[in-house]
Amino acid sequence: MAETRPTSTDQDISEALGERVRRAAEAGTPLRIVGGDTKAFYGRPVEGETLSTREHRGITSYDPVELIVSVRAGTRLAELEAALAEQGQMLGCEPPYFGANATVGGMVATGLSGPRRPWAGSVRDFVLGIRLITQDGQQQRFGGEVMKNVAGYDLSRLMVGAQGTLGLVTEVSLKVLPRPGARHSLRLEMPRAEAMARLAEWGRSPLPLTAAAWHEGALHLRLEGGPSSVAATRERLGGDDLDDSFWEALREQRLGFFSRDDARPLWRLSLPHNTPSLDLPGVAEADLLYDWGGTQRWLRSDLDADILREACARAGGHATCLGAREGAGQADPFMPLEPVVEKYHRALKAQLDPKGIFNPGRLYAAI
Amino acid sequence: MNILYDERLDGELAPTDKAEVLADLQRSAPGLTLLHREEDLRPFECDGLAAYRVLPMLVALPETLEQVETLMKRCRALGVPVVTRGAGTGLSGGALPLEQGVLLVMSRFNRILDVDPDARIARLQPGVRNLAISEAAAPYGLYYAPDPSSQIACSIGGNVAENAGGVHCLKYGLTVHNVMKVEVITIEGERMTLGSEALDAPGLDLLALFTGSEGMLGVVTEITVKLLPKPETAKVLMASFDDVEKAGRAVGDIIAAGIIPGGLEMMDKLAIRAAEDFVKAGYPVEAEAILLCELDGVEADVDDDCATVRTVLEKAGATDIRQARDEAERALFWAGRKNAFPAVGRMSPDYYCMDGTIPRRELPRVLKGIAELSEAYGLRVANVFHAGDGNMHPLILFDANREGELEQAEAFGGKILELCVEAGGSITGEHGVGREKINQMCAQFAPSELTVFHAVKAAFDPGRLLNPGKNIPTLARCAEFGAMHVHNNELPHPELPRF
Ligand SMILES: Cc1cc2nc3c(=O)[nH]c(=O)nc-3n(C[C@H](O)[C@H](O)[C@H](O)COP(=O)(O)OP(=O)(O)OC[C@H]3O[C@@H](n4cnc5c(N)ncnc54)[C@H](O)[C@@H]3O)c2cc1C
Numbered sequence: 001m002a003e004t005r006p007t008s009t010d011q012d013i014s015e016a017l018g019e020r021v022r023r024a025a026e027a028g029t030p031l032r033i034v035g036g037d038t039k040a041f042y043g044r045p046v047e048g049e050t051l052s053t054r055e056h057r058g059i060t061s062y063d064p065v066e067l068i069v070s071v072r073a074g075t076r077l078a079e080l081e082a083a084l085a086e087q088g089q090m091l092g093c094e095p096p097y098f099g100a101n102a103t104v105g106g107m108v109a110t111g112l113s114g115p116r117r118p119w120a121g122s123v124r125d126f127v128l129g130i131r132l133i134t135q136d137g138q139q140q141r142f143g144g145e146v147m148k149n150v151a152g153y154d155l156s157r158l159m160v161g162a163q164g165t166l167g168l169v170t171e172v173s174l175k176v177l178p179r180p181g182a183r184h185s186l187r188l189e190m191p192r193a194e195a196m197a198r199l200a201e202w203g204r205s206p207l208p209l210t211a212a213a214w215h216e217g218a219l220h221l222r223l224e225g226g227p228s229s230v231a232a233t234r235e236r237l238g239g240d241d242l243d244d245s246f247w248e249a250l251r252e253q254r255l256g257f258f259s260r261d262d263a264r265p266l267w268r269l270s271l272p273h274n275t276p277s278l279d280l281p282g283v284a285e286a287d288l289l290y291d292w293g294g295t296q297r298w299l300r301s302d303l304d305a306d307i308l309r310e311a312c313a314r315a316g317g318h319a320t321c322l323g324a325r326e327g328a329g330q331a332d333p334f335m336p337l338e339p340v341v342e343k344y345h346r347a348l349k350a351q352l353d354p355k356g357i358f359n360p361g362r363l364y365a366a367i
Numbered sequence: 368m369n370i371l372y373d374e375r376l377d378g379e380l381a382p383t384d385k386a387e388v389l390a391d392l393q394r395s396a397p398g399l400t401l402l403h404r405e406e407d408l409r410p411f412e413c414d415g416l417a418a419y420r421v422l423p424m425l426v427a428l429p430e431t432l433e434q435v436e437t438l439m440k441r442c443r444a445l446g447v448p449v450v451t452r453g454a455g456t457g458l459s460g461g462a463l464p465l466e467q468g469v470l471l472v473m474s475r476f477n478r479i480l481d482v483d484p485d486a487r488i489a490r491l492q493p494g495v496r497n498l499a500i501s502e503a504a505a506p507y508g509l510y511y512a513p514d515p516s517s518q519i520a521c522s523i524g525g526n527v528a529e530n531a532g533g534v535h536c537l538k539y540g541l542t543v544h545n546v547m548k549v550e551v552i553t554i555e556g557e558r559m560t561l562g563s564e565a566l567d568a569p570g571l572d573l574l575a576l577f578t579g580s581e582g583m584l585g586v587v588t589e590i591t592v593k594l595l596p597k598p599e600t601a602k603v604l605m606a607s608f609d610d611v612e613k614a615g616r617a618v619g620d621i622i623a624a625g626i627i628p629g630g631l632e633m634m635d636k637l638a639i640r641a642a643e644d645f646v647k648a649g650y651p652v653e654a655e656a657i658l659l660c661e662l663d664g665v666e667a668d669v670d671d672d673c674a675t676v677r678t679v680l681e682k683a684g685a686t687d688i689r690q691a692r693d694e695a696e697r698a699l700f701w702a703g704r705k706n707a708f709p710a711v712g713r714m715s716p717d718y719y720c721m722d723g724t725i726p727r728r729e730l731p732r733v734l735k736g737i738a739e740l741s742e743a744y745g746l747r748v749a750n751v752f753h754a755g756d757g758n759m760h761p762l763i764l765f766d767a768n769r770e771g772e773l774e775q776a777e778a779f780g781g782k783i784l785e786l787c788v789e790a791g792g793s794i795t796g797e798h799g800v801g802r803e804k805i806n807q808m809c810a811q812f813a814p815s816e817l818t819v820f821h822a823v824k825a826a827f828d829p830g831r832l833l834n835p836g837k838n839i840p841t842l843a844r845c846a847e848f849g850a851m852h853v854h855n856n857e858l859p860h861p862e863l864p865r866f
Pocket of ligand 1 (some may be wrong): 414415440450451452454455456457458460461462473493514515516517520522523524525526527528529530531532533534581582583585586587588753797798834
């Protein structure tokens, strides 16, 4: 049976939002779309009239048996996660908050995922449908509340990580997962090379791993799954017990490594599995934190953006600069696109947002 | 529906001259295999939807990327439409040729370029068969998860273009969840890379947009897929029910128990009997419905889950529950399911396969609706479907030689799709829109939404030369066929097994 969970703060202001967009398009006024405004650091600054999604909130339908929840963009992420937890379910992508006001819309727009990402999937992997206000102020629906749907282009997943540059996402339908029956976190002292080798080996066997991070001489692991397999794997791997809160601290960048006392920009390196050390000049081991089994590496460095990006590109990855967080703003946050890919980014932007009203410049200067 | 491209409804095309196009391509792409004689074109006139047949103007069988590039540039310059084809197993006429177009066949790009067991990825040319990927990964204990029933034949390029699914989707995802990167050649003849071997790429997620785009946005020339470690063990339970709706409810109960099975499939009485006659899988022929529930993972967890599922099934009213004793019996249970369609094909001169999806909770209601419709139309229907993710494949049995029965089957099929859309579902879960469901798209999307699709298309292919007349209907077509009533005038093909 469909279970709708209205809360006292539920509110549908999609009509007003549509009107707002329509007027902005008419006047050619750029809009700076914000939810909780917790992730402004992730992207370029946007000049425009602030349009807040916060008043458009509430879970519109949630049927735990269906493994699908539909929720308005302005709903606080904390509220959504609490509702899921009540039913023994969760968001598989383990999204970071970066502030109590983080909204579902912000999660979708930035597409940021947490430590579970390599094993469970990213935000876009869990998106099944969206409601979108397009540049003409119209309310559109793509995808839906079904697991499989190949009718038309996949506009829903396209919006994930688009940072609001193609339209205003007003509602999203997400696949949710049951919470694992058991969990255990542990810490194994070992040098980085050994940790990476072990992870490559474990990656080929069905181990109940759902998080793996290495920093300062220790590999941190999270095991999740059925009680039997978690217990057996715990036995097998040994190591010291680690408090589960470690993963939240890592996800929210509250570990010492991320301390704001360090004035150097923070870089996020996204690399293929099993990428060896990039041997970047002047980078000490303590400047790096390996998450996602080594595919997401955090780096504190003053290194020239081009040198760093080249090294990542050579390895098949890319680098994002979060240095702008303190206003240092030395490099563009996102790696420049290949010319042909950029051409089609511009073409798509021109088609879906010809007046350039949706978060212009947030992703790239021209988009 | 007229399967032929209709310029009035599908948009104008520039006039093309076969001899001129042939001469141009021969000149500009030396070494490119081009077929132009009728007898050579004949084998390419249809895909897996064999009732739809159109002879292409030309067939091109490139072997190098340079040839594909040149072909695209020349076709663009000459205003000639290009329809891309993989293995041609599609069930919606996505690779149906155009009389005035070139059919670009990617089957000669059939090499596995690299399997990297440590990074757990494989790099493939688009013509590689789906099953060949798992075979190549097997020595490392790895496999490629999406497993369409056509996996021995269909190509990974076609899988990407259709966002193909399989019986393990609920747990392991669709093609879109398992592809990391694609190389594309645009209609302008440019090469571009979408996605990355890393877990994300900068910019917009064009990889997601291209997945399932049915060859409308570009030609996929290389694919990098994610490989997964083979589960330590897989066990399958078969539950019998004396009532279809009870079986439908049991599906939800299993999920509600916090279990995501590797596969969760359902068959009704007619399908069970057909499969049993054909395969001798040991199915209970007296049952009204069976559920096949596969649990995979780490041995200890699978044992726990089997016990839980068993309890759930008992509570849901299963009359009999059997667990496959060994690998051989597990394979046999699946063989029945995987051959259900050809099995049904043996029972009836013709059948018509639907591909609608619904929210799982609607399963009992929709099944009941289908049964009532079956009664009303006087046509039998066999239900076989991916119950776990609400993807139904009802098969309507009929005899096209009997006066009016085809029309009845079509009307019945249309009603089933209406039922799916009404229940909050979709007209297609995995087979795609192609040419077959072009009119039904008008039922699922509002004109303003179709306009957004057209805008996306215009960003990549403003001249509408890639696979025109497929996937997204024009507003003119919807104005004519836009009513909820769906007319699928296609002839189902009994010899074609459909899962
Ligand atoms: C017996 C049988 C069982 C089936 N079972 C399933 C199933 O379980 N699940 C499922 O999802 N499907 C199933 N199908 C449908 C079909 O196999 C899939 O849609 C498959 O992905 C098509 O692959 P193909 O290589 O045959 O593509 P084709 O049929 O050749 O083409 C399909 C579409 O992809 C486009 N295309 C092909 N290659 C490229 C390329 N390189 N670049 C750009 N566009 C391209 C074509 O233009 C066309 O639109 C089944 C079909 C049959 C006959």
